Amino acid sequence: MxxxxxxxxxxxxxxxxxxxxxxxxxxxxxxxxxxxxxxxxxxxxxxxxxxxxxxxxxxxxxxxxxxxxxxxxxxxxxxxxxxxxxxxxxxxxxxxxxxxxxxxxxxxxxxxxxxxxxxxxxxxxxxxxxxxxxxxxxxxxxxxxxxxxxxxxxxxxxxxxxxxxxxxxxxxxxxxxxxxxxxxxxxxxxxxxxxxxxxxxxxxxxxxxxxxxxxxxxxxxxxxxxxxxxPVRQRRAMLITVSGSVEGLCNHLAGAYPQFTFQAASADQVRVESSDTISIGPLVRSIEDQGGEVIEARRLRPSLEDVFVRITGIDLDAMKKEKGGGGQ
Amino acid sequence: MNQWIAFWSIMFKDVRAYYLKPPNVSWGLIFPVAWTGMFFIRSGRGLDSVLDLLPGVVAISVLFGTTSMLAVTVTFEKKNRSFDRLLLAPIPLSLLMLAKTSGAILFGVFNAFVPILLAQFLTDLSRIAWMTVLPAVLLVAIASTFLGLFIAVSVSEVFEAQTFSNFFRFPMIFLCGLFFPISALPAFLRPLAFALPLTYGVDILRQGILGQSMLPTGLNLMILIGFCLALFIVSLRNVHRKWIV
Structure with missing residues (x-):
């Protein structure tokens, strides 16, 4: 450095x-x-x-x-x-x-x-x-x-x-x-x-x-x-892709797991964040209890994107599309 | 840093990229020939009229050659932002604009000698005072080029450059004594004639080619130099004001 x-x-x-x-x-x-x-x-x-x-x-x-x-x-x-x-x-x-x-x-x-x-x-x-x-x-x-x-x-x-x-x-x-x-x-x-x-x-x-x-x-x-x-290095994050819509799912999961924060990342994706370890098993069961099916669950590396969104509140997807993609 | 390396490179790049292109060279040849032919036929005096027409044809060849090319090329470069490269170069703005206009000035001088070369085959040019004609050709080329620069800096689109050029050029053909004397103009138009730089350039050319002029050559030269300086300074200020905002 x-x-x-x-x-x-x-x-x-x-x-x-x-x-x-x-x-x-x-x-x-x-x-x-x-x-x-x-x-x-x-x-x-x-x-x-x-x-x-x-x-x-x-x-x-x-x-x-x-x-x-x-x-x-x-x-x-x-x-x-x-x-x-x-x-x-x-x-x-x-x-x-x-x-x-x-x-x-x-x-x-x-x-x-x-x-x-x-x-x-x-x-x-x-x-x-x-x-x-x-x-x-x-x-x-x-x-x-x-x-x-x-x-x-x-x-x-x-x-x-x-x-x-x-x-x-x-x-x-x-x-x-x-x-x-x-x-x-x-x-x-x-x-x-x-x-x-x-x-x-x-x-x-x-x-x-x-x-x-x-x-x-x-x-x-x-x-x-x-x-x-x-600030985000200690945070753990996971992206869960489900079949169907995540509408209502975030609220249900937030009620069941108050130690985690849930956010709809897209129409069929839920982002889970926590300062503790996130165990996927109970979450999958809760989603299935709600009639959903987990397609994919992926751990996310803490990144500057999280910092940027937290500080600016800007929609990243919109920002990436602004100049027609490419580059990444 | 050797700023003259940048100067010559800008000039040679423009000459190569724009002025030596076949359409422009042919424009430089066809246009004077067409104008000479038109006024030659109109005069009805046969080969006797060639020398009388020469000052006007030389002036119009320079005017059209310089203004159209410079106004269009500068506007084009500004539009596609390649002009920004020049503005980023560590050379003074005045030197940059001189480099940018020098190619057009050379093209204008080249255009001037096309009708002179043609006239060589049609009439006797032995009485021409070249020491008067040469500075006149150069000054008309400089004044016309700086007029083109003034136009280029005043517009933002290439088509506007063409239209705005014609706004100045066509009245000049009829008001500046190119093909008929200013004394033949209606009284209310004469002051306008004296407000245009080409009037003084044509007057020097008439003195050099025909041995007759309205004003003393020294005065004509001074006024023409004044026009060149004024147009260049105004254009520089406009570049500063409008392009570096």
């Missing part, structure tokens, strides 16, 4: 606020990201994640608040730290009419890299991302996963010490998402400070050291993953 309380964080944000007419997209955000940290910014659509990245990278102007990146004041002078940052936007935005190789060389040139260096770096990244076979194909002809990988490659072409990743695995196939997560982990191990926004909780839990939960432009909780998981 890295140092959490860095006295001189690489990114420091204080009371950052951004309004678009009547809507407050970012509402008084304050946080810090330490050197070499992989920091997660987790929240549903419309939480202000992309706006925050736009503000930090100079694509948007804050209404108030302070942004310091590597000691440079960036709220008023966004160009001050742009040479230190790489940005991977939520949508692949490279040039459709250029080949993958030419796109990378062009992005390298934007950061002042000389021709020989940018050509070498472009070839190196195409190989790392497994795109060498498509180097000469136009970007417009790439698949979604390939586009995403090349967009990440473009974001790191100039070897930035700070990388902003906006929903990097949204809307792509499982294999590509897994590969991208591995690449993010590798970049982190190599010392890159990463600011990652996502609405995939498992992804954030797997990759990040610290996470901020963001809802409606505000941070509702910020801590290390270990600390966030602490």
């Amino acid at each position: 890295r140092i959490i309380n860095d006295p001189d964080p690489l990114i420091r944000v204080e009371e950052l606020t951004k309004r678009y007419k009547e809507v407050t997209a970012v509402d008084g955000l304050s946080f810090a990201v330490n050197h070499g940290e992989l920091f997660g910014f987790l929240g549903p659509n419309g939480a202000g994640k992309t706006t925050t990245i736009s503000l930090l990278t100079g694509l948007a102007r804050p209404d108030s608040g302070a942004i310091r990146i590597a000691g440079r004041e960036c709220a008023k002078n966004p160009k001050a730290a742009q040479h230190l940052i790489g940005v991977v936007p939520d949508e692949s935005n490279l040039y459709p009419e250029l080949s993958g190789y030419d796109n990378l060389c062009f992005c390298a040139a934007l950061y002042g890299m000389r021709q020989a260096e940018r050509q070498m770096r472009a070839r190196e990244l195409l190989e790392v991302f497994g795109l060498e076979g498509a180097a000469d194909r136009k970007f417009a002809g790439y698949s979604k996963g390939m586009k995403r990988k090349l967009t990440i490659a473009a974001g790191i072409i100039h070897r930035p010490p700070i990388l902003f990743l906006d929903e990097p695995t949204t809307g792509i196939d499982v294999a590509s998402a897994r590969q991208i997560r591995q690449l993010i982990a590798d970049l982190h191990r190599a010392g890159t400070t990463i600011f990652l926004t996502t609405h995939y909780i498992e992804e954030a839990e797997r990759l990040c050291e610290r996470i901020a939960f963001v809802v409606q432009g505000r941070i509702v909780e910020i801590d290390s993953v270990v600390n966030l998981l602490q």
